[in-house]
Amino acid sequence: IEDTDQNRFVEGAEQYIIDCLNWCGLNADEGPHVGGPFGPYRQSERKNIYWQYADQLVQQGFAYYAFDTTQELEEMRTRFKSDDNPQPQYNFVLREKMRNSITLGEHESQRLIDEKTPYVIRIKMPQDEEVEFDDMIRGRVHFNSNLVDDRVLLKADGMPTYHLAVVVDDYLMKITHAFRGEEWLPSAPVHILLWKYLGWEKDMPQWAHLPLILKPDGHGKLSKRDGDRLGFPVFAMDWKDPKSGELNAGFREKGFLPEAFVNMLAMLGWNDGSEQEVFTLEELVDKFSMERVHKGGAKFDYEKAKWFNHRWIQRTSDDLLTDLLLLLWKDKNIQTELPFVQKVIRMVKERCFLLSDFWDQSFFFFEPPSSYDMASVKVKWNEEKKLFFESFIDELQALQILEPISIETTFKSLATQKNIKAGELQLPLRVMLVGGKFGPPVFEIAATIGKEQTILRIKNGLAELSEL
RNA sequence: GCCGCGUUGGUCAAUCGGUUAAGACGCAUCCCUUUCACGGAUGAAUGACGAGUUCGAUUCUCGUACGCGGUACCA
Numbered sequence: 001i002e003d004t005d006q007n008r009f010v011e012g013a014e015q016y017i018i019d020c021l022n023w024c025g026l027n028a029d030e031g032p033h034v035g036g037p038f039g040p041y042r043q044s045e046r047k048n049i050y051w052q053y054a055d056q057l058v059q060q061g062f063a064y065y066a067f068d069t070t071q072e073l074e075e076m077r078t079r080f081k082s083d084d085n086p087q088p089q090y091n092f093v094l095r096e097k098m099r100n101s102i103t104l105g106e107h108e109s110q111r112l113i114d115e116k117t118p119y120v121i122r123i124k125m126p127q128d129e130e131v132e133f134d135d136m137i138r139g140r141v142h143f144n145s146n147l148v149d150d151r152v153l154l155k156a157d158g159m160p161t162y163h164l165a166v167v168v169d170d171y172l173m174k175i176t177h178a179f180r181g182e183e184w185l186p187s188a189p190v191h192i193l194l195w196k197y198l199g200w201e202k203d204m205p206q207w208a209h210l211p212l213i214l215k216p217d218g219h220g221k222l223s224k225r226d227g228d229r230l231g232f233p234v235f236a237m238d239w240k241d242p243k244s245g246e247l248n249a250g251f252r253e254k255g256f257l258p259e260a261f262v263n264m265l266a267m268l269g270w271n272d273g274s275e276q277e278v279f280t281l282e283e284l285v286d287k288f289s290m291e292r293v294h295k296g297g298a299k300f301d302y303e304k305a306k307w308f309n310h311r312w313i314q315r316t317s318d319d320l321l322t323d324l325l326l327l328l329w330k331d332k333n334i335q336t337e338l339p340f341v342q343k344v345i346r347m348v349k350e351r352c353f354l355l356s357d358f359w360d361q362s363f364f365f366f367e368p369p370s371s372y373d374m375a376s377v378k379v380k381w382n383e384e385k386k387l388f389f390e391s392f393i394d395e396l397q398a399l400q401i402l403e404p405i406s407i408e409t410t411f412k413s414l415a416t417q418k419n420i421k422a423g424e425l426q427l428p429l430r431v432m433l434v435g436g437k438f439g440p441p442v443f444e445i446a447a448t449i450g451k452e453q454t455i456l457r458i459k460n461g462l463a464e465l466s467e468l
Numbered sequence: 469g470c471c472g473c474g475u476u477g478g479u480c481a482a483u484c485g486g487u488u489a490a491g492a493c494g495c496a497u498c499c500c501u502u503u504c505a506c507g508g509a510u511g512a513a514u515g516a517c518g519a520g521u522u523c524g525a526u527u528c529u530c531g532u533a534c535g536c537g538g539u540a541c542c543a
Contacts, residue, residue: 073541085469089470138473147539148538152540184537186471186473186538211536219536220537268480269480273482273483296536297535297537304493304494361505421502424502425502434503437504439504439505
């Protein structure tokens with residue numbers, strides 16, 4: 001929510017997250033997810049708190065002031081860079097060569113601070129210490145303290161880094177379980193030490209470092225860039241960055257059902273050991289167990305994501321589906337009655353993977369096709385077939401009950417009578433009615449759009465064909 | 469480079485020392501349908517490599533390779 005990098009609050013981010021949670025069915029506005037008894041929750045409003053603990057760490061010798069400028073740090077990094085050590089760390093050896101309260105001494109440091117010299121507070125990583133902790137999904141994890149550097153805790157602008165903030169916040173907010181991405185594992189020893197140094201070790205949360213979601217192609221963790229590049233969303237809902245103005249596509253707008261989105265995400269890195277793949281949120285809550293979370297990252301597969309959505313479209317009630325689609329089609333100017341719309345939706349849902357597929361699969365129920373795929377009709381078209389359709393119009397006209405079966409019977413007996421294979425006539429009929437080679441069974445379409453429309457469209461089709 | 473974490477088909481993955489190594493997505497073929505799909509059936513495709521422990525290793529241990537993460541006054 002807070003972009004500490006820029007020290008600027010990202011406008012609208014809070015509401016966006018609440019909206020996403022709500023869309024996913026997590027009821028953020030009713031639960032304890034946002035707000036609560038341990039506020040304030042914005043980092044900028046907690047500055048004093050972080051300050052207090054950073055100061056405490058310095059007083060107790062667990063942290064120190066560092067006055068090095070960015071340039072000085074760069075110099076240090078280039079100077080000590082070697083093939084063996086391409087990224088020199090601000091650690092127990094190098095801190096002796098830098099400008100900080102350890103090398104400068106208490107008085108000189110105080111003088112610099114009084115002179116308003118910018119400074120940061122860094123953790124003083126201990127030497128030759130084995131930092132270890134239990135991770136819920138990885139078991140015991142070990143780090144040698146010599147290999148992790150003196151991370152900055154408090155920045156020159158007075159804002160905390162994630163390292164300080166997460167420890168202080170988790171303690172003050174009584175966090176019991178800290179779940180985060182695997183990319184945080186290398187920083188964990190800093191956090192563990194902070195919990196100890198601050199004297200809170202017994203209140204330390206249980207750790208879980210979750211596997212990452214990886215790019216479907218190449219290498220690395222999935223990023224929002226991959227969505228644009230490969231044509232799939234990476235955000236739950238559309239997110240327009242107020243700073244850059246760039247739009248990140250969301251699963252919701254792409255036509256995903258929230259249940260499918262949650263389901264798909266849950267199956268990336270976890271399964272319950274059975275063959276079940278489709279889970280409701282309730283089932284997930286019930287069956288999810290940390291023990292079964294994988295250690296390795298999983299590549300995102302958009303095809304599979306769409307498959308989940310297809311499954312969920314099938315198990316979503318027609319009423320709900322209709323509501324969603326009507327909302328989606330609000331600018332389509334649909335003239336028909338609700339029962340008709342529902343009937344259409346029921347007819348085409350099984351061939352839809354995204355909510356946006358519904359229009360492509362059903363527009364011809366609401367309006368005549370605007371173009372025809374006559375190329376696929378033309379090749380086998382002839383005068384006899386034209387005559388057939390003209391007679392068919394007459395028979396249709398006389399038909400009392402317009403059911404798929406009655407239309408089909410009429411159509412087929414007329415075909416036999418004219419000595420033409422019914423199969424060869426079905427494709428032309430389809431193209432006349434819907435414009436191309438797609439859609440539900442033809443006679444069902446004819447029955448659904450009605451006698452008048454069917455006849456009109458056949459006439460139009462015949463006219464189109466005679467022009468060729 | 470160093471440190472950490474990983475490694476079962478193209479992808480998601482089951483197996484918790486003994487199996488013909490599940491299932492799903494995708495792919496191919498067939499059936500259904502004289503449309504496109506859905507659905508059904510079938511098929512191709514997997515234990516990175518090398519040691520060790522063991523009567524027996526996909527499973528345990530070690531090494532190698534590979535992948536990912538980290539190595540910022542970003543999170």
